Amino acid sequence: MPAGADTPLVSFCVVGTNGAEVLPACLDAIAREQRLLDRPTEVLVLDNASTDDSVAIARAHPVGATVIALRRREGKAANDSQLLDTARGRYALLLNEDSELRPGATKELLDALERDPQAACAGAALLRPDGREQPSAWRFPGFGTTLAQACLLHKPLVVQSGRRTGGDAGGTRKVDWCQSACLLVRVSASATIGHLDPEYFVYGDEVDLQRRLADNGWHTLHVPAARCVHHEGLSTGTGARRRIVELHRNQERYLVAHHGHAVALLCRPFAAWPYLLRALAAIVLPGHSPRRYWWHVRATLAPNRGEGIREAAEAFNAQLEPPAASGGAAA
Template sequence: MAEPVELTFCVVNTEQRELLLRCLDAIAAERAALPFATEVLVLDNASSDGSAGAARRHPTVDEVVALEQRHGKAENDTALLQRARGRYGLLLNEDSELRPGATAALHAALEADPRAGAAGAKLLRPDGAPQASAWRFPTPLSALAAALFLHRRLTVQSRGTRTRRVDWAQSAALLVRREAAAAIDFFDPLFFVYSDEVDFCKRLRDAGWSTLYVPDAVCVHHEQLSTGAVPERRIVELSRNRDRYMRKHHSAAAAALVRWLTAWTYALRALAALALPDHDPRRYWRHVTATLNPSKGEGLREAAYERNRGGRRL
């Protein structure tokens, strides 16, 4: 009789074949060191670079779900968690590369805390610098802290060397207790991308579960964000989902206050960027306008719809 699956690696990939293979190589090394049964599911989000075929050929992959149309991050993570057979699902982006022992550390943390519904890893940039990966929930007070440039001290929670409870952790490497995820109906598909894990962890908290930050679990995050031209669609999507979260969990008045405080913060950054090398004031100013008008503009959701209709513009 086959051993029950304890943990499912859940990888979502969008047009990043080479990074996906690095992610899968790291998973293979993790699986070989774990004392329990695991499986690997890859959801390819309608890529055109051969990612699905490369995943099928990788020896560590058990199943590939190849979408013909592009869906949002929240919807894709839910699809994998619902398909998984493990008690736990380790959500990974294709640009996430687990360091040795990361999976075991996340698993041990959730096993030690039965009311923890999720556990996030310590994220590193490719150069080894720490990347903030856990924060307090967004509120008008956290927006005020950012406006006063106190956010690193007051809102970032991914610090220290011991496992600790936090408000929310980034889903680039997030181990989820599937029982807890099912109890809150998984991720909200209205969050196409950005703020999806914030909303998820908030609903976990509201249902009596907690989220952990596990610094012994280390993952390199190869963020594939544009550093050249202003990333218009990403900025629009980020702004609209920040506002959606505030309206969902707070009030219209709180959402409006956060919009103005956040716009002020970006306006100051735009002003500073005029004098700083390698900073584009246009990028920060686009954050200002998108933040103040989150319902305007085309984001990543519209880009996916356009691609699905055959336009393929991203």
């Protein structure tokens, strides 16, 4: 925190699990952002029971982070909610350990929320490591978006990020939801709904958060001028099949919560259809494997079957001796 600062304006909140190879770049970028922002800040790093050197790296980094080291592995929604409860800042910038802020991103997000008092969240444009932009804002899931995906119209009708017109001169515009790999949250707004729902172990938690905020009169902004490299998938050792099971399980959870069981059931075959097409195409296309697409088809049609990331975390916790109470130690 800058010398003489009292209450931070922004809390940088990083969640990580076994991401020692990407965490230094994340913290280096935060340190640059602190210098550019020139506003009081704090840095919180929540380590989700890593077995690598992540905790030591976070504690030794000159950014001066407060490190919360969990002894037992929890879900991403619970992790982010703990950080939002701990943060002293008016705004909390939720980041993954594999998120690397581009210079000036924090200021762009902060300016967007301060200009719009009814905005609860502001999301950055996410970039792949090679600099290509990846989708980072979408319409809320429902039967309409599922049907659009089944008709292979996902990009024009569902994705709300990318090169589009509208919004203010800098391209900032209202969207339904933004990905939480780089999401600035107005803490007071999130607190009114109890932050994130821990039943979403991972995936879908930020969608549900922003939907519940919207239901309570808030909205989300997408800020293309704020840019963040997302090294997606580089910091996880969890198998692809478990991630697919967890993804579709929580998509089903969201649809049931916000649209009811009937709509969720109706969406299943339409959601499976584009994956089935890709699986069939992969059979005949050289260099393509249909296996991953078949996993998606099965998980979409039967979202409550199979083991996901939650079960992997439960198995990890079961091996701990002696069993430790969930919680962390700050340093």
